[in-house]
Each structure stands twice: as structure tokens, then as C-alpha cells.
Amino acid sequence: MSAICMMLSTAANPAPNDGVLGVGFAENVFTREECQQIITLSQSTEFSTGTLGGGEQFNPVVRNSQTTTIDPRPEARWVYEKMDAAVGSANQGFQFDLNGFEAFQVASYSGGGHYDWHMDLGKGPTSTRKLGISLQLSESNDYAGGDIEFRGGGAPPVAPREIGTLIVFPAFMHHRVTPVTEGTRHSLVAWIHGTPFR
Numbered sequence: 734m735s736a737i738c739m740m741l742s743t744a745a746n747p748a749p750n751d752g753v754l755g756v757g758f759a760e761n762v763f764t765r766e767e768c769q770q771i772i773t774l775s776q777s778t779e780f781s782t783g784t785l786g787g788g789e790q791f792n793p794v795v796r797n798s799q800t801t802t803i804d805p806r807p808e809a810r811w812v813y814e815k816m817d818a819a820v821g822s823a824n825q826g827f828q829f830d831l832n833g834f835e836a837f838q839v840a841s842y843s844g845g846g847h848y849d850w851h852m853d854l855g856k857g858p859t860s861t862r863k864l865g866i867s868l869q870l871s872e873s874n875d876y877a878g879g880d881i882e883f884r885g886g887g888a889p890p891v892a893p894r895e896i897g898t899l900i901v902f903p904a905f906m907h908h909r910v911t912p913v914t915e916g917t918r919h920s921l922v923a924w925i926h927g928t929p930f931r
């Protein structure tokens with residue numbers, strides 16, 4: 734018998750973590766005014782075409798969006814502080830060991846813009862992502878399509894789309910943004926890293 738089998742056969746049963754496959758939704762985390770401020774902050778830097786694999790690839794069949802980053806500069810520090818408090822609360826359900834945010838990204842989808850099924854966890858710099866976050870920045874009636882959908886783990890299939898809603902999920906959960914058929918959808922996307930899964 735291998736060492737790992739011996740270890741598993743003699744180990745005490747660990748406490749369950751039923752929240753590990755959940756998706757957290759919290760409405761009105763950011764106000765309408767704060768969502769507009771975030772969009773305005775994003776417009777101070779140039780948008781570029783959204784890529785895959787930690788910024789290494791462009792494939793419009795999989796992802797068709799425009800993105801920019803919001804670093805924690807003084808005028809944006811409040812966004813990080815408010816997000817930190819909200820995610821700290823959400824992580825009580827996931828119980829992940831977390832140690833820091835990646836720079837926040839604002840994504841814009843219009844004219845068929847979408848992001849097909851994917852995970853936020855991958856190789857290299859994305860391998861330590863623990864949680865994915867999406868903050869709805871646009872009014873839900875400002876666009877058609879553009880739903881965030883999940884599959885697997887018993888997650889609800891479609892996320893709420895009201896402005897100011899925060900969506901938190903494990904980075905290994907499959908999700909997508911359906912094509913935006915009218916208008917423009919803006920969202921703030923973030924990832925929180927931690928020690929590698931083991």
C-alpha cells in the first residue's frame with residue numbers, strides 16, 4: 734500500500750467545507766454612484782482587447798471584450814478597501830487561505846461581446862487564484878444578454894444582474910458571460926490569491 738493510501742486510511746475525518754462549491758451573491762454592496770465612479774476611474778486608462786491565459790492569448794471566439802486595470806492608486810484606494818471588507822465576509826463561507834488581490838480589472842462588453850465557458854484558475858501566475866469576483870457596474874436594463882452563468886457544484890445557473898451586486902465564486906468554477914446583444918455591460922472583475930491548493 735502506498736504512503737498516501739496509508740495516510741488516508743488512518744487519518745481522522747476532517748471537518749466538512751460545504752461552502753467550497755458555492756457562489757455568493759450580495760446586492761447593493763456598492764451604490765449606483767460608486768459604480769459610476771468606478772467606471773469613471775477606468776476611463777482614465779486605455780482599454781485593450783481582453784486576453785486569455787493570464788494575458789498571453791487573444792481568441793475572439795472565446796473572449797470578446799475590452800478591459801483595463803484599476804491599480805490601488807490613491808483615488809482608487811476606497812474601491813480596494815470596500816472590496817476587501819466584502820470579500821472577507823464572503824470568505825467565511827469558502828474558508829480559503831487568502832493573501833492578496835490582483836489588480837482590479839474593468840471589463841466592457843458590447844456588440845456581441847462575450848466570454849465563453851472558462852475557469853479563472855490556470856497555470857503560472859493564475860495558479861494561486863482562489864476566488865473570482867464580479868461586481869455589476871451597469872444598470873440591468875442598459876443592456877440585453879450579458880448574463881453571468883455558472884455550471885457545476887450546484888451553483889445557481891444565472892447570477893443576479895442588478896447594479897452594485899457582488900458575485901464571489903471559487904476560481905475553479907466554470908462560468909461564462911453570454912453575448913451582449915444590445916447596449917453595453919460594464920463589470921469590475923477581481924481575483925484573490927492564496928497559498929496553493931494542497
